[in-house]
Amino acid sequence: MAASPPNSLPVAYQAGTSLAVPLWLNKGDNAWQMISATLVGLQSVPGLVILYGSIVKKKWAVNSAFMALYAFAAVVICWVTWAYKMSFGHKLLPFWGKAGPALGQKFLLEWATLPETTQYFGSGGVETAMAKPYYPMATMVWFQCVFAAITLIILAGSLLARMNIKAWMMFVPLWLTFSYTVGAFSLWGGGFLFHWGVMDYSGGYVIHLSSGIAGFTAAYWVGPRSRKDRERFPPNNVILTLAGAGLLWMGWAGFNGGDPYAANIDSSVAVLNTNICAATSLLVWTWLDVIFFKKPSVIGAVQGMITGLVCITPGAGLVQGWAAIIMGILSGSVPWFTMMIVHKKTKVFQKIDDTLGVFHTHAVAGLLGGILTGLFAEPELCKLFLPITSSRGGVYGGSGGKQILKQIVGGLFIIGWNLVVTSVICVVINLVIPLRMPDEELMIGDDAVHGEEAYALxxxxxxxxxxxxxxxxxxxxxxxxxxxxxxxx
Known part of the structure; x- marks a missing residue:
């Protein structure tokens, strides 16, 4: 074989070497995107499957883990059948894409595009071209699928230990279709919030705020756990809870590192900021537990870790490291305050049984992160990622003050939509099948619902x-x- 000409790429890195390597394919970007998708998938299966199955009372371990496993599988099928194009396809409404399948070979092998993402100046000229990552649509479809799946699984955390599993099987495709796709298109797929300039780097609003609000809303309609379970609900395996939490933390490298749609310098910043904020938040939550309750709680540390991961998500690749630390301090203290103090003194929180406190760990932390992103987004980092090239956070002056307002409005849209749509879905399902388990099943748990138990003890x-x-x-x-x-x- 003849030697490569000087300064040419090795054959392995060249395009056009086979029909499976088109000229537009970047092998490094494609590899990173598939790895990122796998990491996010591992956050759900087995990450949250393990976490849910071990953080609940023993008699609910199987049911809780299965709610997560079922949701993952159901979302995959719904996503490729109609929901992907509702989230990232051609515009139907300013907040919604046209439904359609993402299954055909011709579609999946073509160059990935997000067709509604071209950003125009007020004068009509193109400010930012359509997003066209250098890999096939199949990679994009799968990457976005695992994000949709984990959103439903996070939502399930509010409903553990009492939702009728058959009602949950109906809820998953309905909520994916009428809620998740709206948030995804509006903020990521080229909808009105995307073009207005609301910042959501990797899902602080699309995933965490929506799941936290929807979970809390659904918890109201489903009703509370049994009185005995609400009074005493110890984790059945704290060590396995930590294992699930660890998978969640490490998987967040794909969660935030994959959202530039490339293995680029902004991806590196996002991964580093993610870990800085999560570590800071965990430490702050633990210190607060020690100061006010005299003991460091392992479950509290997990909650602090999660709130840090959630808070940095909307700004992971948009803020500097010092801002990530500030965000970690606030994500370890503000949700701690709402969960440990406000929750215990507020009637609405006492009445609505949010099993794992998803409202605090995801809705509060997600909204907090979105607003702080509007404050700390660094202009040069914004240029690396956002369609509006003049974007900046409030601390950098100029148009930064308006950005905070945009972040608040974007958050309010997600909150309002999920309050209404989740309520409608729950009311409709309840007309067909009860949302809550019968009292006998609530008394017995897994053995009555599934005929299976987590432990032979x-x-x-x-x-x-x-x-x-x-x-x-x-x-x-x-x-x-x-x-x-x-x-x-």
Whole structure:
């Protein structure tokens, strides 16, 4: 084989070497995007599957893990069948794309484009060209799919330990279709908030604010857990909870690092800022627990980690490292205050049973991060990513003050849409099937709902004996009185 000419690329890095390597394909970008998608997928399966299955009471471990697993699978099919193009296809409305399948070979092998992302100056000239990452549509479809899936799984955290699993199976495709796609198109796919200049680097609004508000809203319509579960709901495995949390943290490199749609310098900044903010937030939350409650809580540390990851998400590649630390301090303290102080003193929080506090860890932290992004977004970093080249945060003067207002308005749109649409979805489903489990299933847990238990151990749940028609409570270790003779088995 003849030697390569001087200064030419090695064959492995050249385009056009086969039909599978078109001239527009950048192998490095494509590899990073597929890795990022895999990392985000691992956050859900097994990350949140493990976290949910271990952070709940033992009798709900199987049901909680399965809600996450089911949502992931259901979103994949809905996404490629109609929802991707509603989020990133051609415009139907200023906040919604036209539905259509993303399954055909011709579509999936072509150069990736986000058709509504061309940004124009007021005079009519092109300010920023259409987003065209250097890889195929198949990569883009899958990358965005795992983001949609984790949003539904985060939302599920508000509904654990009482939502009828059949109602959840209906809820997932409906909410994906009528809520998630609206936020995704409006802020990412070329909708009105995208072109107005609202900043959401990687989903502080599209994913976290929407799931936190929708989860809290759905929790209202579903109703609370059983009184016994609300009074005592210990994690069944704290170590596995940490394992799930660790997968979530490390997977966030793909979550925020993949959103420039390239393996570029802004991606590197985003990954570093993500870890800076998460670490700071975890430490601050832990310090607050020690100061006010005298003990460092492992579950509290996990919550602080999550709020840091959520808070930095809308600005990961847009802010400097010192701003990431400030955001971490605030994400470790503001959601801590709303969860540990405000929650316990406010009637609405006491009435609405948000099982894992998703409102605080995702809605509060997501909105906080969006507003802080409007404050700290650095102009040179904004030019690397945003369609409006003059974008800047409030601390940098100029038009920065308007940016904070834009961030607030964008957040209010996501909040309002999810309050209304989630309520409508829940009311409609409840006409067909009850949103809440029957009382007997709430008493027994996994064994009644799935016929399966997480651990072959006696402890913490209730067991139904069909031969004696008795329900035994292993919280009290006393059998429920019945008409016949009973014994603890």
């Amino acid at each position: 006696w402890g913490d749940g209730e067991k139904y004996d069909p031969t004696k028609h008795d329900i035994y409570s292993d919280d009290t270790l006393h059998p429920k009185p019945s008409s016949g003779a009973t014994q603890v088995v």
